[in-house]
Amino acid sequence: MQQRNSGVPASKVPGEISQPFIDMVMSMQDSAFIEVSDVFDYDIKPPTVQFKRVKCDVCGEMVIEKYARILDDKIACIPCLEKEQRVF
16 A cells, blocks of 8 residues: 555556455455345436537538537538638
C-alpha cells in the first residue's frame, strides 16, 4: 500500500511486494469475495430523448438541430458550412 499511496503505478510495484497479495487472493474461496444473488427485475423505462432533426437547405441531408447552422438565411449542416469556408 505504501508504494501505491506514494503514486507508484501497480505495474511498477516490485513482485516481491505484490506477489504475496496476489497469492492470497488467488487462494481464497470464491465466497470470500463474490456474492451471487437471485436475478431480479428492474422497472427501467427507455430514455425518451428525442433529437429534433432539420433538413440542410444546401445538400438536402437531415441533421440534428443542434448541429445545424444558419448560412445566408438557410439551414446548413456543418460540412456544407465548411465548404462555404465561413466561420462563425
